[in-house]
Amino acid sequence: MPDFAEPLARLIDEFKRLPGVGQKSAQRLAFHVLRGPRESAERLAQALLDVKDRLSLCRVCHNISDGELCVYCRDSSRDPHMVCVVEEPHNIIGIETTRQYRGQYHVLHGALSPLRAVGPEQLKIKSLVERLAAGEIQEVIVATNPTAEGEATAVYLAKLLKPLGVRVTRIAMGIPVGSDLEFADEVTIWKALEGRREL
DSSP, X not given: OOOOOHHHHHHHHHHHTSTTOOHHHHHHHHHHHHHSOHHHHHHHHHHHHHHHHHOEEOTTTOOEESSXXXXXXXXXXXXXXXXXXXXXXXXXXXXXXXXXXXEEEEEOSSOOBGGGTBOGGGXXXXXXXXXXXXXXXXXEEEXXXXXXXXXXXXXXXHHHHGGGTOXXXXXXXXXXXXXXXXXXXXXXXXXXXXXXXXX
16 A cells, blocks of 8 residues: 555545555545635534534434424424334435335344344334334335345334334335346245235
8 A cells, every 4th residue: 555644545445444445545535625624624623523514313202403404304294194214314315215115213223133242122113012002004115125134123122112002013124126036046036926916
């Protein structure tokens, strides 16, 4: 690795800590900051600090928020009878881009993973049960990831929530639109067959 002046080397090292950023990308980003005007660097630094200083978790759904309630919990036009449970705040973006779902959300901040010592106590499950106790929610859509941990979390939530008298559903999984059956693995095809519906 070439030698860089200490401040530049430190910036490269910090960029390398970001997910998906390797040595070359970190160098490109660092040199971009170096070449740009000081005002650009100040805006970047302030944006980074604002993310840490001005954001917190919504008191209702645990999504990222710049206030007591997130944008979805503040929106009175959303259906209060339906809650979509996701693992992480960024999972909401995928659902929102469809422009089809108009209910509320609940963010678990992870998935059950005994190997990583993540149990129900480490997730935001207790507050979900408390939300259901209020009696307004009629359906919980479990939209955890299609991984072993996500599936375990979905099964756990179904067993926990069904006795509370709410409808618990799981998002469908299977063959993506535009793909070919020949390239799908057996679990994906099995999930697609299991989630089939009337035409």
